[in-house]
Amino acid sequence: MKPNRRRIILYVAGILAAVVVPVAGAFLLAFLGPAPYLLNEDGLGPEWSSPRQYPDGSTVSVTAFPSSAAAVHEAESISQSLPTSSTSQTMNVVRYTRADDQRRGLLLPVDRRLVQVEAADDRAVDERLRALPFIRENPEKNLMWLLFTDHTGVALSGLGLYILGLGVFMARGASWAAEIAPAARTPPVAVDTLRSRILALNDLDLPFHVREESNRLVAEWRIADARWVGLMEAGGLRDVHRIYMELDPDGHGVRSLDERRTVSWSAGIARLGGSFSFFRGISFFEYSRGVMMGVFFRDGRWTMKAYDYRFVLSEMKAPLVQAIVGSGWRFTPVVTLSRSLSRVLG
Known part of the structure; x- marks a missing residue:
């Protein structure tokens, strides 16, 4: 005497779809959608060939790479090599806190360039980023970027509700599939x-x-x-x-x-x-x-x-x-x- 095999197959397929479809959709929206920032090459003069330090203590460095993929790879390498106490990543943009002096940092791959900003706190980092003459926000907004930057609370609440709903579905679905x-x-x-x-x-x-x-x-x-x-x-x-x-x-x-x-x-x-x-x-x-x-x-x-x-x-x-x-x-x-x-x- 066994459970209905068709029910089990439908249940497993439903669980896979409930996990794979949202994750795949989020990745597609994030990486196939518009980039969060655009690069203005005309604003990159020779003064950006070496790191720059500002009176408020913030620093900015710009490095060129053969391709955008190489810039993304270097951002990941730097984030792993730095002495950090915390790291977060939204799409390809990495934010971190240094473990040695508690300064906040940003690694932003834009086209073939990697921009690194460090300052005392997140507000100073964001202000320095907005003041850069060669970086501007993309007017075509990426939905996933907006959710996890401007509406983080909404995104996390929605994710929590979805996980809760998935748990209920898994429990009720398992009973339905295993019923004899x-x-x-x-x-x-x-x-x-x-x-x-x-x-x-x-x-x-x-x-x-x-x-x-x-x-x-x-x-x-x-x-x-x-x-x-x-x-x-x-x-x-x-x-x-x-x-x-x-x-x-x-x-x-x-x-x-x-x-x-x-x-x-x-x-x-x-x-x-x-x-x-x-x-x-x-x-x-x-x-x-x-x-x-x-x-x-x-x-x-x-x-x-x-x-x-x-x-x-x-x-x-x-x-x-x-x-x-x-x-x-x-x-x-x-x-x-x-x-x-x-x-x-x-």
Whole structure:
């Protein structure tokens, strides 16, 4: 019993598109759009052949290169070689803070030239840049340049909202893609009947058991059972899984959340650690082993054939999923069982 492969493909494609399309679009807008500054060669006299220093302490140097690509490469090299405490880059323009004297700097490739400005602070840097006779702002504005220079707060807020929306989409989409529906025309049994069928797994000689906890069912490895501890330690059990199942009688669905903790062994005694993954409970490829061999739910009862357990999540989850969907109920992995959060995350 496996999730719908088409849903998984659509989900993965949707995630890739949601990440790749905006990033590629931003790069295209940034690097194929108008340059933020233009160079006026007539303003470059012989006085700019060496660095210049001004009374306010600011300095300006202009270096010529064979190509614009060479100027961009040199800007990156200088930013990496300077002793800096912070560096930021918008498109090809680099701003930095020197670690030695805390002066602020700007590396601006324009055409085949590289302009470097240093001053006491950003305001002095910008004023010196505007006063240069050979540099002027491009009247054709680049959208990405405007967003990350003049409207940085708006850009960062939009990026944060998009990341939040993407997280919600990933959570809800993962539940949708990993959901397993019962076969067509399989009538759903009553909730008490399903609960009894799942609890009936405890009557089999399995390395996990199912217990009731409040209004949920919890499946977990028998790490305190002398019958299984030795086999688990010898079999290399390193992750102890616990599966929480919440039964929804109105929608005939079971919401499932996986919890994983690390385990170490000492003389047959398990010592639990902790581990957390955002997409715990969302697993696409761990339901096949154990369904066609080992544990079967057929004609309203369990049967079993002996075989070597691997003590992995699929060994526990497969018979649970089979009991749920075989009873006409949907199995839906989720990232949270919280009622309030589930309205958003699914």
